[in-house]
Structures are given as structure tokens and as C-alpha cells.
Amino acid sequence: MVPPTTVAEASAVATKDPAKDTILTPRFYTTDFDAMAAMDLRPNEPELEAICEEFRKDYNRHHFVRNDDFDGAADKLDPETRRVFVEFLEQSCTSEFSGFLLYKELSRRIKQQNPLLAECFAHMARDEARHAGFLNKAMSDFGMQLDLGFLTANKDYTFFQPKFIFYATYLSEKIGYWRYIAIYRHLEKNPESKIFPIFNFFENWCQDENRHGDFFDALMKSQPDTVRGPIAKLWCRFFLLAVFATMYVRDVARKEFYEALGLDARTYDKIVIEKTNETTARVFPVVLDVNNPKFWTRLERLVDNNAVLDAADRSSSPAPLKLLKKLPHWFSNGVEMAKLFLMSPIDSDKFQPAVR
Numbered sequence: 001m002v003p004p005t006t007v008a009e010a011s012a013v014a015t016k017d018p019a020k021d022t023i024l025t026p027r028f029y030t031t032d033f034d035a036m037a038a039m040d041l042r043p044n045e046p047e048l049e050a051i052c053e054e055f056r057k058d059y060n061r062h063h064f065v066r067n068d069d070f071d072g073a074a075d076k077l078d079p080e081t082r083r084v085f086v087e088f089l090e091q092s093c094t095s096e097f098s099g100f101l102l103y104k105e106l107s108r109r110i111k112q113q114n115p116l117l118a119e120c121f122a123h124m125a126r127d128e129a130r131h132a133g134f135l136n137k138a139m140s141d142f143g144m145q146l147d148l149g150f151l152t153a154n155k156d157y158t159f160f161q162p163k164f165i166f167y168a169t170y171l172s173e174k175i176g177y178w179r180y181i182a183i184y185r186h187l188e189k190n191p192e193s194k195i196f197p198i199f200n201f202f203e204n205w206c207q208d209e210n211r212h213g214d215f216f217d218a219l220m221k222s223q224p225d226t227v228r229g230p231i232a233k234l235w236c237r238f239f240l241l242a243v244f245a246t247m248y249v250r251d252v253a254r255k256e257f258y259e260a261l262g263l264d265a266r267t268y269d270k271i272v273i274e275k276t277n278e279t280t281a282r283v284f285p286v287v288l289d290v291n292n293p294k295f296w297t298r299l300e301r302l303v304d305n306n307a308v309l310d311a312a313d314r315s316s317s318p319a320p321l322k323l324l325k326k327l328p329h330w331f332s333n334g335v336e337m338a339k340l341f342l343m344s345p346i347d348s349d350k351f352q353p354a355v356r
């Protein structure tokens with residue numbers, strides 16, 4: 001479970017209202033538990049058993065322990081950096097917690113019928129609870145915390161069939177790995193940009209996400225139809241695009257956070273997308289052609305549309321006028337996404353990693 005807040009801490013920090021749900025905020029998922037329970041793992045059981053054995057070792061058992069570096073660290077941030085950093089903590093905490101809830105519920109609901117799968121999910125829930133708890137504790141350094149119990153009860157849950165859960169969570173684990181390690185490596189070279197000690201924990205932290213991604217890789221290989229055939233190829237393309245486009249638009253919109261770390265949001269996202277695409281070629285039958293310059297020009301059009309939509313939302317215009325302003329940009333987003341989706345993908349067996 002997420003470490004509970006003590007009464008003393010609770011009195012010192014305010015509970016933060018969760019950010020408004022938009023297409024760019026982290027989602028909570030639920031699935032068909034009976035179908036998960038009935039899953040026959042035999043086509044790839046030895047690999048799944050080996051991954052479970054890794055989870056049992058619990059390498060990061062003693063990792064998430066706060067040290068003196070955190071004392072007074074929050075006070076050193078200027079107001080603007082503080083604002084974007086707290087936003088980052090909140091988004092990260094929400095997505096870690098979303099993973100915790102899904103994995104915990106899965107392990108609970110399939111325990112009797114599918115003990116190996118249930119055990120893997122229980123270990124992953126343990127890791128995500130640690131991550132969410134550590135982020136929420138960092139938020140309390142800034143005088144606020146997320147009420148995770150309230151989030152559990154009040155967020156909307158999106159239902160996905162198991163195969164869609166596999167695509168979405170595999171990608172979010174692998175993208176999480178590349179996001180954390182890219183920040184860690186950058187700050188290792190530029191220690192003057194390390195604005196908060198939480199980044200010291202990212203190296204071991206991202207190894208948890210990498211193992212979680214490997215688990216879903218093995219799980220998809222145990223259900224080969226999820227990554228075989230023309231329909232699976234279409235879904236893989238769709239999920240890759242949805243995950244990459246959402247991240248790019250969201251990160252460029254909050255580029256001030258990356259600037260505070262001495263990073264350019266676009267360059268950072270480009271590296272994360274290239275690396276995740278490359279990793280994904282190990283299990284998805286197709287990946288996206290991210291070396292095609294059109295891929296990036298189209299993402300930029302989504303960024304522009306999003307900026308106008310955001311400004312319209314924030315304006316004081318009457319609702320019908322807002323809607324009128326927004327319509328062409330929604331339409332343009334639809335067109336750009338369709339064009340991105342229709343770009344020729346690359347068969348994973350022919351995939352050549354970009355040289356950097």
C-alpha cells in the first residue's frame with residue numbers, strides 16, 4: 001500500500017484537488033478480469049516464471065528512503081519552477097498510482113485461477129505504490145498532497161479489453177523507463193540543473209519500470225495473437241501513435257519544466273520516442289517511422305492546435321463562441337491524427353535503430 005500520511009504530516013500539508021481530467025491527463029483503467037484469469041500462459045511460461053523470480057528479489061526494497069538532501073530543498077525553487085515542478089510531481093504520482101490500482105485489482109481478482117499472473121501483478125503493484133508514495137511525499141515538501149483514496153473513488157475508469165491493456169501498459173512502462181533514464185543521464189552530466197533530490201532516485205526507479213515492461217513483453221508473447229496478424233498490426237500502430245502524440249503535446253505544453261532542468265522539451269521527447277519505438281520493435285509486429293520528417297511536422301500541428309484550444313478554454317468568451325473557436329482545431333487534430341496513422345509503418349523485423 002502507499003505509505004499512509006501521519007496525522008502530524010496531514011496537519012502541515014493541504015490536500016490538493018486533482019487536476020481536471022483532459023485527454024492529456026493520466027487515466028485509470030479497468031479490464032475483463034475473467035478473461036485475464038482464464039489466460040493460458042503455457043506458450044511462454046518459463047520466461048514469465050523467470051520474470052516473477054526477478055520481481056521476488058525486490059531489488060529496490062531499500063531504495064525509496066528519503067535522506068537529508070530533501071531538507072529545505074523545496075525552499076530553493078523560485079515560484080515559477082516550483083509551479084511547474086509540482087505539476088510534474090502530480091502528473092507522475094497520478095500515473096504511478098493508476099498503475100498501482102490496476103495491478104492490485106488484477107492480482108486480487110485472478111489469484112485463485114491464475115496464481116503466477118496474480119503474483120506478478122502483486123509485485124508490480126508493490127513497486128508502483130512505492131513510486132506513487134515517494135512522489136506524494138515529495139509533494140508534501142511543497143505543502144500539498146494528493147488524496148489517493150479520493151482519487152480511487154472518484155476518477156473515471158476506462159475499460160479496456162486485456163489486449164488493449166497490454167499495449168497501453170507495455171508502452172507506458174517502457175516510455176516511463178526511457179523518460180526517467182533520459183532525465184537521470186542528463187542530470188548526471190549537468191548536476192547544476194538538478195533542482196530537487198528526487199532525481200537521484202531515478203536510476204534504480206527506472207529499472208522497476210523496465211522490468212514491468214519486460215513482463216508485458218513476455219505476457220504478449222504468451223498470447224501470440226495479440227502481436228500477430230493484420231488487425232494486431234493496426235492496433236499496435238494506433239497505440240504507439242496515441243501514446244507518442246499525447247506525450248509530445250503534453251510535454252511541449254509544459255516545456256518550462258524541462259527548461260528548469262536544462263532540457264529542451266522537443267529534443268527530450270524526440271529521444272524518448274525514438275528509444276521507445278526501438279524497444280517496442282522487440283515485441284510489436286510493427287513500429288512507427290519516426291525518422292520521417294513528416295511525423296514531426298504533423299506532431300507540431302497538434303501542438304499548435306492544442307495551444308489554441310487551451311487559450312480558448314482559458315478565455316472569458318461565452319461558451320458558444322469558445323466552441324466556434326475550437327471546432328476548426330478539433331477538426332484539424334482529427335485530420336493530422338488520421339494522416340499520422342496512415343503513414344507507412346516499419347515491420348519490426350526490418351527495423352533499423354537510428355544512429356545518435
Ligand SMILES: [Fe+2]
Pocket residue numbers: 096099127128131208209
Ligand atoms: Fe512506476
Ligand SMILES: [Fe+2]
Pocket residue numbers: 099128173176208209212
Ligand atoms: Fe511500472
